[in-house]
Amino acid sequence: MTSENGGGSPTDGADDPPDTEGSDGTDPDGKAGGSDPDDAIAPNRNALWARALVDELAAAGVERVVFAPGSRSTPLVVAAARHPDLALLSHLDERSAGFFALGIGRRTGTPAALVCTSGTAAANFHPAVIEANQARVPLVVCTADRPPELRDSGANQTIDQEKLYGDAVRWYRDLPEPEATPRKLRRLRVDAARAVGTATGTPAGPVHLNVPFSKPLEPVPVPGDVPEDLADRDPGAVHGREGPFVERHANPPAGDAGASEVADLVETADRGLIVTGPADAPPEGFPALVDLARATGFPLLADPLSGVRFGSHVDDAPVVGGYDGFLDPALTGGWPAPEVVLRVGASPTSKPLRKYLARAADRQVVVDPAGGWREAEFAATHHVTADPDALARSVLAEADLSDDEAAAVDSDWRDRWLSAERAHWATVEEARGAGVGSADPTGPGGDFGGDPFEGAVLAAVVEAAPDPSTVFVSNSMPVRDLDRFARPRAVDLTVLGNRGASGIDGIVSTALGCGHATEDPLTLVTGDLAFYHDMNGLLALGRLDVEATVVVVDNDGGGIFHMLPIEEFDPPFTEAFRTPHGLDFEPTADLYDLSFRRTDPGDFEAAYRDAVDGKGSTVLSVEFDAAGSHRTREAIQERVVERIRDDGA
């Protein structure tokens, strides 16, 4: 927050409009124009304006207003506080507030309104706005601003907020200055409806309303500011309607364009794949696409963030989750290529999968409801703008797959994938069960290098997490380890991450925003750097009453760099890349009044179950040696590939 503002009465601000110069704003019991202010439409134009805006946001579906305290945003905050259907959520650090609001939209698909005062407060939202844009998360940003005459004047806490987020928002509008006229109020109500409509459109994303206010910012009566007959002249403009000012209905793209061609591709292919990348918000799975996988027998490669890796369909659909571990060119080089690949969602987390898809298929169909081209190997041969599930239904109807479930599939092809899948998970289970971590190279874990590996944490979490619950993972290694070590399961897990821009910023807050938005128990699995980056976000636990189990996979900074060739160049590797920080996060327990528990990798699963069963929030820290963990990770992969080769695949 940037709670910067001048003191004194509301009428001596640099930005007072001349017409309020004479009002006595300091007396809340003052009379507006001689009449009782309680009878007045609103004490002043700012209050009327903010109420109309906030009312319409709520009518359009917004349920939560996240803000960081400041002065210029006072009319908006007061209006939100007085609205019976809005939860007003106060953070202190705008960057954390931004990601907290992002988490609400991420988990639910309903945007939070995100409010700040003027100045750099708004710039602190920028990372969350970019993530919302790229991950298609609805978000309505309302930045209070100084009035136009103060912009570029040297006035205090005044920056250029116009188009502050550039092309990262779906819609931007610099609202006019508040005016108590029917025309302006109608446009304002329409703008609020449009803001929510655009944020929740296809694709969903952030919108930005810049909202200038002159003083007085408080709901003090300003005689004559709001004409007494305004509501008589246009009740709709002043009080809105029962329900939203404009009832919105938006249809995503529909129709069958492309369906016949895709049906033909599917029907004639012996070897096909369906790939579900990270889902847009909220993740709702792709039931028809799963049906298509069942009907064709095409392996369904499910990113852990796709909404498809977990769920009851896993029991009877050919869901594959181990690809990140077995798609080794040394192995797949001997495999026949798929004839067709259907791709939905964002670009998959798994680099081995992306590389495999770049090399593999003659026909790759990218399906995106918003017409996005989310495929960075430039291997797509077909592009269909359609809801993936609607397209799958059309394909199921058009393709001749009904009589024999496996009619379209080469069963060797399917078996090859399912057998590789089994080999992967069997090996992972061996590694987990063999007491990796005994540090004895001749012991049972010796086959895997003897070092505990971070992936075991992710494997354990998806096994032990409550059903249903929400699991949020940070970028860098946790999401990769999730991808490789989290076995598909028939449970109701909502697994989320910030894969839009894949930053390590704002992770704690995004997760806690998800937790605030549902009744689900929440687990966050984060690396130590992401945890550190957004420690301020922990404030929401107590302040906004969120409960979470936070698992910190602590390798003292930057384990991911052990995967990169820069490791060979030291210096500058250790100092400039591995980034050891030596931080012990235990003091966060006292700072934020949470339980902090340190556990050995070997005891992690039991400690995690305890934490989840207990009341209140726990930070569970598990220390790893990044280099050792990486060695074990590689050893497991080698073992998987060997095993599949031994199986003759």
Place this chain on the structure above:
Amino acid sequence: MTSENGGGSPTDGADDPPDTEGSDGTDPDGKAGGSDPDDAIAPNRNALWARALVDELAAAGVERVVFAPGSRSTPLVVAAARHPDLALLSHLDERSAGFFALGIGRRTGTPAALVCTSGTAAANFHPAVIEANQARVPLVVCTADRPPELRDSGANQTIDQEKLYGDAVRWYRDLPEPEATPRKLRRLRVDAARAVGTATGTPAGPVHLNVPFSKPLEPVPVPGDVPEDLADRDPGAVHGREGPFVERHANPPAGDAGASEVADLVETADRGLIVTGPADAPPEGFPALVDLARATGFPLLADPLSGVRFGSHVDDAPVVGGYDGFLDPALTGGWPAPEVVLRVGASPTSKPLRKYLARAADRQVVVDPAGGWREAEFAATHHVTADPDALARSVLAEADLSDDEAAAVDSDWRDRWLSAERAHWATVEEARGAGVGSADPTGPGGDFGGDPFEGAVLAAVVEAAPDPSTVFVSNSMPVRDLDRFARPRAVDLTVLGNRGASGIDGIVSTALGCGHATEDPLTLVTGDLAFYHDMNGLLALGRLDVEATVVVVDNDGGGIFHMLPIEEFDPPFTEAFRTPHGLDFEPTADLYDLSFRRTDPGDFEAAYRDAVDGKGSTVLSVEFDAAGSHRTREAIQERVVERIRDDGA
């Protein structure tokens, strides 16, 4: 940092240029094109490119490179690490890194280079970039980027970094992709020189170079990537020159336009004022302007951040620092108006001063070296683009002031100001000395309301700070209390704040950046919200070896709101505005390995002296009740005004 990147060899990245596909990047001892790589110009084009850029930044004056670890920026970080004249400073949170770099430029006038990887990392710099823009602090931002073919493709950690900071930078350039050709390298070297030249120009400010790299990012040999005869063909392009590639010299505006008119205004005015607002970076004082004040006798109203409130000239020049306390309309309404006001620097911190200037003068001259119009009351009658000190010298030469120092001034006018100044400080001293804080309304502090006031902390710091030293203050109340309670003194104090956008973000890091850049002892005085907002910045104490005394004026959130009328509206005042957080910052001691000491307001000065004398860094927390402190602040002001009135002024 956003240390997100794929694993594997450097040549299997999504963004590999096809021409490096066959190279074996994992072997650092490999041979480049059959010759020894140590003899080669550079192992690959990226290394050559980054070295040329970093070399020229250093040749142009950059001494420090601040970065947060990541992968895409590897060529830049490796080049900086290998440069003998550059300090490579690694932070973990890019927002803190940005402000740390800002602090370096703020304190020294020499820009730091600020480097990050691709993605939201760059967006985390945005608040610091805005502050650098508005406070005129030089800063060279280099954001690594993915190559153009990956932009807007759904590729991992790829965002739209083009013009990311909008109009907040003085210059933006999206560098071409690295190429080992003389023409491209020459342009790159010129760009580096231009970047530093623009950042340090008039006005100084931030510049942004976006720097795309394809893999390999590490200094692995890529045969054929850098032609062996390149240096023979154009040694200057490849190795640069002795010294910078382009010797830059830039003159600020010079000449006497406006000097005669200002001299005439000054000479004919009986009652004049000189107002120095917050200074551009670095603050160097205005010696000629001080001479002009001496020669005319015009009171010199010196903002605490102007570089004029402290210094040896205070002993013999009419420096006034108490205006924020005594410029009460009830008092000054009876004063004659000044005939001319000379204004330099940014808009003053003091709202009473700004309001007084808006009402007061017939002639107001705004002098700005960059032609800025930094005057938000729109009261200026004259605008001069000139270096303020150069203008002052011309005015001194042209105006007829030489014979009698006070020729131009109405001595009643000067005495009125100096007597008010004495009354202000006498009252402040009484309040400080009277044991305010005894909480006994009949005790000696009773006159002032009996509550300890936060201003006493600022008064004590400028009294007890080492001479010379740097004092950094946060926005919100500390800078206002500094303005009102820090008495002008003949000591070498460099007093700084972030008054460009006046945010409460990045305060800890900006201060520590200042501390890193000089040998001066460093004191930071911050409110608790600003301290919390940038706690991550404390990492620099140990990691970047900065020593500081950090004074936290802790009123549990948002004391400034007690100055605003919203206080009268509760709810929502307490929850939505006063923002109590209940945080106890003592655990930061364990987190960051520093001393934490809590002190009562009454013991503060002794505790501060101890902390400054001791080794290592100390956080000194002083708790205040915001409402009580505010009452005392007001009581002191009332007393000042009474006293001046009693004195007959």
